Amino acid sequence: MADKKRTGLSALADAGADSDDFSIIEAIGGPRGVVESMLPGVVFVVLFVATNNLNLTIAVSAVLALIQVLARLVQRQSLMGALSGLVAVGICLIWAWKSHEARNYYMLGFLTNAVYAVLLSVSLAVRVPGLGLVVEFIRQMPTDRFAAWFHDWMDDRELKRAYMVITSLWTCLFALRLLVQVPLYMTDHVAALGVARLLMGIPFWALAIWVSYLIIATPMHRHTNTYRRDGDAAERQQEHE
DSSP states (O other): OOOOOTHHEEEEETTSOOOOOHHHHHHHHHHHHHHHHHHHHHHHHHHHHHHHHHHHHHHHHHHHHHHHHHHHHTTTOOOHHHHHHHHHHHHHHHHHHHHHGGGGHHHHHHHHHHHHHHHHHHHHHHHHHHHHHHHHHSSSSSSSSSHHHHHHHTTHHHHHHHHHHHHHHHHHHHHHHHHHHHHHHTTOOOOHHHHHHHHHHHHHHHHHHHHHHHHHHHHHHHHHHHHHHHHHHHHHHHHHO
16 A cells, blocks of 8 residues: 555545555544644634624635645645645635625535535435445546446445445435534524534544445455456466467
């Protein structure tokens, strides 16, 4: 495995490797990644509740997001995560600023959760687990022979079943966020909404990745070993021919 651990769903793509060093902290971005992900939301809700000044809250949150990116730039670290976070925070702040409503800071999150929930629900309905597509695509990008790549993991009943289970799990996660947070948005409970967003953000994300890893690790490991044995057998056969 590479020295630099992959994060998010990419970490699940390594579940079938001959390794027991899976780390949930590293999978969610490490301590720094967790802080950088949660800090803008914490600052926004705390500052707005304390001052009730939306413009000041937006300005401070925007400066904080820029500082995070500049810090990575100065330290010559990867900027992709920080830049993607900056774009997301920027959209949220602009949405709140243009609408003059603090609660609209969370609108982008509602939309993304709704889109993910719908897409995963559709994938479950057609019996092609969305999480399986994503994880297998990360594991082995099908630059050619797409049909062979697709059937390789879809025809493995145990692996497909595991992917169906974790796809259901993530669908429930996105739906639960909406069920809890949308009523708070509709009733304009910004403080409660901010707390709910924080609690159902990184902690739920970490739990979903950990449980998903536990579910798919064994069938993926077995599938990977079977694939290797079949490949070795094919190579030996070609050598004898």
